Amino acid sequence: MCGINVFDLSVNSESESDYTAIMVLLFLMKLMEAYEDGIYKEYVRKRYNEYDFKGVMDINRHIKINNPFLGKTAYSTREYSYDNDILCLIRQTLDYIKDYFPDILKGYLNNNVILNEIIDAIENATPSYRMNVNYSDSMKCRREITHPMYQKYEDVRKLALMILQESGQNVFDDKEEDTFGILIDISWLWEEFIAVKLLNEYSYEHLLTDNSKGSLQWSDKEYWYPDYIEKGKSDSKRNVFDAKYKFWDWNKDADIHQLLSYLFLTGGDTCGIIYPSHEEHCVFSFKKINSFSSFYKAVPTIYKLPLFIPSSEYDDYGEYYKKINISIQAWKQSFSAQIATS
Incomplete structure (x- = not known):
């Protein structure tokens, strides 16, 4: 999310701080977008x-x-x-993030060099800034930004007020006033979770549909993207795996045909589906597709690779974290024993 590894962030769950962390992520993203139009004045x-x-x-x-x-x-x-209350408000929000969400800011700085430039530019442009002034209470900062050139800063202003006031805008509150909606692509999040937590230590690359990390070309204008492809030379076999955020079984013909198509393109002979499961002692299983043996040097094998995900019944996040780590280690052991060394 937003160019940083959300799974390595250390955020506690007290008093809606998780939701504030989301606001911080959005604030930094919107600030970089707004900066493309110049510093607000x-x-x-x-x-x-x-x-x-x-x-x-x-x-x-x-x-x-x-x-x-x-x-x-x-x-x-x-x-x-440039030395105005809105820019001072943004600077105060950045100072707040430095103190209370340093991991998020560090992640952004590591992946977005432009953010260093933005912070320096804002600090140099606001000599009137005072740390003991609460800019979120300023009437100038509460007025909507209507200038057509700086419309992108309106989202930045709203997010800054929400963060500094720690209002959180609880998503469960029944309020008629406008608030920010958050849409999370769980399927993509599941893909990223697998790439970071399951396949990171193996020789597999996570391909993205925006072509930022490669693609598989099969015609002049169209591309197919397996989620994970084995690293190697283009003329060697490369096995593939796909992430599915759903309970999966062998009756999913379309998914199986999709995997076989990937194998045909890559020259590999092993593929599989990685999906979440509620069964604590779930095991890997596989099928050999003998009917396609004439297309391959070896008979293709499709693996069913479930990962046990604990239910949300745990009151203590530490216990849940411990349980899911046990599940991850068990999955890796099975993967290493059956697939990675084959």
Whole structure:
């Protein structure tokens, strides 16, 4: 998610902090998107007391500070400036993230070099920033950003207020006011979980459908993407595996035909489905597809590779974490014994 490994984040589950962590992830992502249009700036009222008078004279302040008159004039002017409350609000949110969500910020900085530039630019642009000021209470920060050039900063502003006020906008609250919706692609999350927790130590690459990590070309304009492909030279056999976020059995003909198509393209002879299971003592099973032996040097083998996922009945997250790690280790032992060394 968002270019960082969400499975390695250390986040506790007290007082909706998990939900705040999601807001932090969205805030950093939206900030980088908004920065593509430049640093946010707006008209601000600035006051001066100089010899060169070039604004609206502030008579009361002039009488107060220029008595006796020595040539200076107190005046104010509206200037288009980066040093404004909205940018100070964003800077305060970044400081909050540094203190309370350092793992998330570190993950972003490691994967998005541009974020370092953004943080430096914001800090340099806001000399008026004060740590003891709560910018989330400022009326200027509560007003909607309507400037067409900086519309992307409106999401950044809303998220900053939500994070600093720790309102959390609980997803279970029955409120009529607008809030952010969060859509999570569980199928993709399951794929990433398998890539990181199950296959990371083996020689398999996780292919992505946006072509960012390779593809398998089978015609001039169309591509097929198995989820995981064995690393190796293009002229050697490469086995493939697919992730399915559903309870899977041998009656899924379309999935089996999909895997056989991948094998035909890669020249491999072993494939399989990795899916979640509620059975604690689930075991691997396989079938040899003898009817396709004329297409392959060896008879293709399809594996059924369930991973036991504990139910959510555990009150203690530590116990749940321990249980699922036991399941992961058991899966790896079976994979190593039956497939990885074959």
